[in-house]
Amino acid sequence: MSGSVYVIHENPQWLPPFQAAFEAEGVPLEEWLLTDGSIDLSVEPPEGVFWSRLSASAHTRDHAASKEYGRAVLRWLASWGRTVVNGADVLELEVSKVAQHAALRHAGVEVPRTTAVFGTAQLAAKAEEFEAPFISKHNQGGKGLGVRRWESHAEFAAWVDSADFEPSPDGITLLQELLVARAPFITRAEFVGGQFVYAVRVDTSAGSFELCPAEACAIPGADGVEPEPLFRLRDDVDPAIIDRYLAFLAAEGIGVAGIEFIETRDGRVVTYDVNTNTNYNPDVEASAPRSGPREIARWLGALLPHEAVGARG
Template identity: 85%
Template sequence: MSGKVYVIHENPQWIPPFAAAFEAEGVPFEEWLLTDGSIDLAVEPPDGVFWSRLSASAHTRDHAHSKEFGRAVLRWLASWGRTVINGADVLELEVSKVAQHAALRHAGIEVPRTLAVFGTDDLAASAARFGAPFISKHNQGGKGLGVRRWDSVEAFAEWITSPDYEPSPDGITLLQELLVGRDSSITRAEFVAGDFVYAVRVDTSTGSFELCPAEACAIPGADGVEPEPLFRLRDDVDPALLDRYLAFLAAEGVGIAGIEFIETRDGRTVTYDVNTNTNYNPDVEASAPRSGPREIARWLGSLLPREVETLRG
């Protein structure tokens, strides 16, 4: 097999929009479901371009080891000189909000005040030092799961000793300042191949932190009917901010990502999440001037001739 895009992932529910895009662009592709299997380290990988869509939320689908499988596979591919989009170093960004925070801060992008707490013994005391109100979140998160708002340290201290406590999968809990938006929204900016595709305004008026845009993540209303779309195109994002994001992604070797930020009531623009296995909302895609999945398929397809020619000498 040669001249093919390999999509490395662990969640088949997120693949259909990308499969449709590859088909529409005439780009041959194959899914690599990384939930089990093996690799022979002495055997050369197949010809092609490899795109990692491994997710920080894999543990919520009983695929907790997929990130470890990914670390092995992506290093193996790189050792053979294969073209890997969102490779091993990018996977570390995906599965660690501490890594994201450090990289964004280093790039001069404003991030929220954050305390990383290792284990649980010091959680209550750390929260007391940090001060309420605040939010707690998992260092290895995804889809907004594990994010909670706390208006008192006492309520947090009671929760972490209760049966309802949800430990972070990697044992690192983040305490983060509560950011109050100037309106009930956050913004997610989408990037492919060093290019800004579009921005999405996400309605947060319900108070939920679960803001996954994919159709597979949609939460039905109480009567089983889909709620009104929470995701809408936004066309007034500061170009200077987009330029900073593009420089950040280039420096970190990220080919495909969605970056989330909030514009606060006190005039700050704070960036708090980098999604390197980004999904796209179907309502937004239907009205967007460009399609995120189609841009990805077109770009990865354009890499195939160079990759095959290089490998075959």
């Protein structure tokens, strides 16, 4: 029996590093672009391994329907017994921070104090329950979009009532305690196939919440020269944290993910995001002992029938 690895996604700009990695590993890769199309539910899918890279930020690329398209495709694939990596249940975690929060807390991982508000009628009142400054964010986010810091409740209430208010795509706004880092960085730990790959130190000294690591997200400096890298390899993460994340990923059936946490000024280690369509920063990849995309290619290739995988370089 033969087959390919099918990558299910909606953003071709993120794919080149993975295409190069699969080619280098001799693993056949085919795209399923879920921006529009159809499914004949009575037809059996092709043989192979199906890897979902569907993103919570698809709506920012005019692909809001990809979430529902993906839900349908992933359930269809599972119904035929196909091997699906980061399948339908994992997609629900990708597109809902409420779901992430609940799953992490259930696994014994510390998460920020958070209130989910449905609609806008209670937003200002619920914000009063948080000491200022505090954070608001979209339940369906991605790339840090929609995250705002508020210095006062009055400022937040005025924004909610204004034409500038930006709702989450699913209508759920999260109110969250402001986490103050012990040092100006957060950490993102990368995992593939039940294995820890590496951790990344992400500089937050500029105060931005938009921390997409992909080369496609890079923004040049004001003078046109690339700034110093915001993303650097980190090799001193507590192994107990990594073990806790590995147990969480196994329990939730997550094959590929980046998990972000912050070490706070008051001594807490707080996890605030699980990204199941993780991208890899080229500066980190250049210095890392193992490559994230190459690890994915090797792992998914090993899930294919042996004759589907060619010679590896």
